[in-house]
Structures are given as C-alpha cells and as structure tokens.
Amino acid sequence: MKYSLCAVILMAGFWVTSCNSGVEIERISPENLVALSSFISPQDSIVRVYVYQGKALGDISRSETAVISDAKVTIEEEGKIHTLGFESKTNSYEISNQILKVTPSKHYTLQVTTKSGLVLKAACTVPSNPDTLLFESVKEGNDFVFSPVWPEKTSFFTFSFELKNVIFNPKLGATTGPYLGVVTGNNLYESADRPNKLLENKVYNAFLAETISLKITLYSLDKNAFNYMKTKVEAYNWSANTSGLIPNLREPQPVYSNVQGGVGIFGSYNQSINVIIIK
Template identity: 60%
Template sequence: MKIGNFFVGLVSICLLSCQSGVEIERISAENLVAVSSLISPQDSIVKVYVYQGKALGSVVRSGEAVIKDAKVSIEDDSTVHSLPFDAKNNSYFIDNRTLKVRASKSYRLRVSLSTGVILKGNCTVPPNPDKVVVAGNKEGNDYAFSIQKPANNVSFFTFNFELKNIVFVPKLGASTGPYLGLLVGNALFDAKDFTVNSIENKVFNAYLAESVSLQTMLYSLDSHSYHYLKTKTEAYTWGANTSGLIPNLKEPKPLYSNIEGGVGIFGAYNQSKVISVIK
C-alpha cells in the first residue's frame, strides 16, 4: 500500500482530536469515536482505523486508544464484507481481491461497537484517470517539466513526484546529484478552481547523472478525501504558525468529517502513473 504512506499519516492519529466538520457538541469527548479509511483500486489491502476519544486534558498513547473489538464491514453493490482486526497494524483489514474496490463504484462502511454505538460512512471511487501529459526540456544541467491539467473526469486531485533509476557518480565540481524542486509538492487542487493550463517544476542536476527518470503520480480524489485533506493541511499550517510567544490570532478551522455517529473520514481515490526517462 504505497499510497498509505502518503495518506494514512494524515488520517489516523490526528482523528483523536475532537475538532471535526460534523456536529459533535452533543457527544462528550470520552464517548467520541473516530474512524478513518481511504480505499483505492490500486491498494492491495483495505484498512479501517477505529479510535476511542478521551476526556479533554487526558494524555493517551495512540495504541491505547485503538478499539479492537468493533464489528467492521464494508458493503458494495451486493455483498457485505467483514473486516477482522489486525493487531500488528492496529486496524481492521481485508484483501482487495476479496472486497474488489473498483472505479466508479460506491461503498458503505459500518462500524458497530459493543456499547451499541454505530458509525457509518459512504464513498464513491473516482473514475480511472487518464495518464497525465508530462513535457520537459533541458535547461543547463536541469530538466524543466510541465504537467497538463488532468482530463475532465478528474474533479479533485494532487500529484506526487519521485526520481527513479538514478545513477550518479560524484565528480569534482558536481558533488550533488539530481533532486526535485519544491514548486508543487503535495498541493491539493479543485479542477473547477484550477486557473492555469499546466503545473511547472524542475529536476535539478538531472543531466549530471548517468541516468535518471521522473515518476509522476496523479491521485484523483473523491470529494470527501479532498475536503478532509484540505482541512487537515490547513490545521497543520495553523499549528505551525502558533507558538507560546507568538499566538495565532486566526481561529482554527474544524476538520472535515463524513462519519455519521462520530468523526473521521471514509473516502476513496484512484491513480495513474507516468515514468519519463530524462537521461
């Protein structure tokens, strides 16, 4: 689950917070339950994380907050699939060959607790995105490239770049090998607000290497994933700009949630990959 490293860090421990995009004033902190799961046709395993909230001011390790005896299921068009608990990863899981997450299909999540609490969520996997068009050219020792706006069937999206097949031998005057610029990073985009025709970036020192390739991943997100990740990024930014000496005068925004009966995210994404051989 390579995408797990990209998303799961944003959708697990952070859900222990009581701030969300749903009305939770009627649920006390110690009774609040958080659920997180992002599903994709490309992932080999589907995971669902379930956490128990604690009273405000309490300190608890993330592993101690995991609810291990819930009944978790995901339903597709015709079948309800039960997800057993995996103690190694502190999550409920199912093999994607069994669940069969597919493009454009809808899925319903249900989490039942021994206390009688039931949490629900639903999502629809985005259609298969076309491969993005990457165009590049040599600028000195650098590789300048641009990425065209994704096709019309992609409503919300983000990119991830990696350098592959690097062969670089340091030489006098060329001790630093290829590295990516930070012009885009993991920015989140809404297609209807996307006002430029392309995104530009660079692979610095690309032509100092014996060989190097650029891998471009396009992640097409459903609306739930997009809005959750957007508010989570805003929360990170708010926290980074807050300190004991310089208080942040802006009010923190709540995290988006689509979990009925609690907080959290049940979302979906799809992806395409392009590898561009630079040298």
C-alpha cells in the same frame, strides 16, 4: 498512499468544544466519541479501517492505547456486505482487495458498531480511472524543469514525484547528483478552482547523470478525501502559525469529517503512473 490517524485523534476533543464541522459531534460526550479512518483504492492489496476511542480536550493518550479492537466493521458494495477482521500487527481492521474488489466508479458504505452499541456510518464513491498525467518540460543548464498539464477528466487530485533508475558518477566539478526540488504550497487541486498553471518543479543536476527517469503519480481523489486532506493541511498550518508569543488571530477550522455518529474520514482514490526517461 498512507495516512496517519494521529491528527484525527488529537483533534477529536478540540472539535467537540470548538467548531462545527457539519457533523453534530458537539453533542457527543468524550467517552462516546469514536474516530475512524480509511482510504480505499483499486491499487491497494489490503483494505484497512482504523478505529479509535476519542478523548476529552486536554487528555493525552498514546494512539495504541486508544485502539478499539472489538468492534464489528463492515463494508457494503452493491448489496453485498463484507466483514473485516482485526489485525493486531497493524492495529486495524482488514480485508483483502481480492475479496472486496474495490472498483472504479463503485459506491461503498462503511459501518462500525462498537461493543457499547455506538454505530458509525460513512460512504464514498471510488473515482473513475484517471488519464495519465502529462507535463511540459524544458532544459535549463543541467536541470530538468517540468510542470504537469491539467488532467481534464479529474475533478479532485494531487500528485507526487520520484526519481528512478538514477546512475550518477561523481566527477571533478560535478560531485552533487540529481535531486528533486522541494514541493511548497498546496498540492491539492479541484476543477471548480482551477489555477492558471499547476505546480512547477525541477530535477536539479538531472543531465549530469548517466541515466535518470522521473516517476509522476496522479492521485484522483473523491470529494471526501479531497476535503479531508485540504482541511487537514489548513489545520496544520494554523497550528504551525500559533504560539504563546505570537498568537494566531484566525479562528481554527475543523478537519473535515464525513462520519455519522462519530468523527473521521472514509474516502477513496484512484491513480495513474507515468514514467518519463529524462536521459
């Protein structure tokens, strides 16, 4: 699961002048504002941390020119401190998961110290291993309609769908092969705000294929990752519904940050995969 830090950088100056995110970043001057981003998981082979220099409101800067490459970046787990090295190909600080060994239910603390002496800290706890995501399904003509079943042991989660092992031979009257319906709405869930039914989706023309499978990935999120993703979606929706001709009368809300001494996100996730043979 990959995420871009561009939104963090673009929103940094906006946060400083407009909102209170829970972290007192309005007291940080633009030249001292640093943004970081990192999501850790037991399934990732490499742990990465992205560190950027913030900009004042109205400034424009390409993300590659804002990269901070000379900071000291460490992650601590159970008293053991691991130092991450900067990798120019990815513009991030990296360490092998074989060395750090991100483990379910463990607590990790990230610290970034810049050359100018700024210190940023953040912490997260990796979710326990989630159960396999089950689902309910029905055949409607040539379509496969399915709806995931609520995972009882998971507090915060999202999921993704992907078609696998598709063999389709176009025929007269059936020239369009299987495809997934577009997911609309908020695909982020929490136990405290449980809806009556999870998102329903459809594999169109599924039963026209010779063979086809559906891969469902459940991502169990820690609270930091969930809050960041939820508020990032809300910020995107606010921006998309704002223009010079049609102003958005709602107040803009800050993107969640759990970083002390700066802005950004240090979150974690765990995942399980279920592959269903449709035909």
